[in-house]
Amino acid sequence: MLSQVAEGENQVHFRMHQFLARENEKPDAMLYVQEGWACRYRLLSDGRRQITALYLPGDYCDPQWALGGVSSQPVVAITNVRALRLPCRIPSHAGFDGRHGFWQALSGTIERQANWLVTLGRKTALERVAHLLLELFERMRQAGLAYGQQCAMPLTQMEIADMTGLTPVHVNRTLQSMRARGLVELQSKWLRIPELPALREVAALTGHDMAG
Amino acid sequence: MLSQVAEGENQVHFRMHQFLARENEKPDAMLYVQEGWACRYRLLSDGRRQITALYLPGDYCDPQWALGGVSSQPVVAITNVRALRLPCRIPSHAGFDGRHGFWQALSGTIERQANWLVTLGRKTALERVAHLLLELFERMRQAGLAYGQQCAMPLTQMEIADMTGLTPVHVNRTLQSMRARGLVELQSKWLRIPELPALREVAALTGHDMAG
DNA sequence: CGTCCCCTTGACCTGCTTCAAATTCCGTGG
């Protein structure tokens, strides 16, 4: 679907911690992430930070930009990122069927956001971290980047904390407990999930929370 | 903009606590809320509930339905509701400018959802309740339903709790404290905000969190 | 005038935070 574009000419690279978009900026193009991870976040005046979206390979950054507004939240690279610049218009050729490409992506983004409202509002630390790790694994798997029961997981515990609304210290203790219970293996930026169903159980998902 | 429709024929009514949409249902039409409040929510297996969206007069319920998926969360009437049924298609005639009508609504919904991620993930009880009351007032004002510094506020403390991720008991104590500090007046389903700037300060907003 | 919500208050409890300090990891340069 993207092969129509001359990839070489529109490919862009970002280094870790570099901005893909800044606050209040009207982005001139969407980015189709080919490699690497990025995140959108908001910073409160006293330093509290909440990550509001993750961009993984195969994701559009950000579908919402095509709806015409400015980007009200900065987007920063978590790892080095390789991406394609796409015109920031709604790809009308894709039709409105909602099952493919851009519309699928937009719809998925909204759905995931709604699921995180539930997790941040009502779930315990254990359930939050389980939700995050499950979502990451499922998204990586759908992108063809999972190998058996494992996938790359470049997030630091600090970043996990900013995603789950916890402190880094408590994320650490929660991960310890999950390792002790055999729910996950997580070391040197790789995640392995021995038993998906067990982790799903712990995450208190509802059946709508993600594909798989 | 909606006058093209024969209003009488497409008008529908819902009573308090009646469902506007059920889980897993593919809605046959969007609803343009003319009067009354509704909310979307998710229920966990042990009874925990999180409200993920509020629908006020002038809102579409729900823009996301036009993107083609099923409604993965139920929508229920908080008060009696009067609404117009609209075809569940993307109103292409509206153009993609993102400043009017449907696209504006979709974009606003996503933006509000992202703001609530920050609030649920990182803010204190006081900041959460302040955010909610401010958002309600601003949205009612934009709908032309605020009178001076006040507007209707039909939510029970239980519903405020399910929106802010708190317990009803703690919502009560938080409201007491806000009343004592003169931040809000809230009684018999009416909300009055003596000083908007003071409440904004307390809500720890960032300048992107809402119009006004 | 009784019943059902909703709101209110009190006492106690706990999951998570805070603060502080070690320890391990890892990229870089000698």
Added chain:
DNA sequence: CCACGGAATTTGAAGCAGGTCAAGGGGACG
């Protein structure tokens, strides 16, 4: 190859914001 420095992870101890449990009060409505 090893020494070094900064970041990330880990551990401990103490505190607190908000949760839990339980009981009482008030207003709308039949």
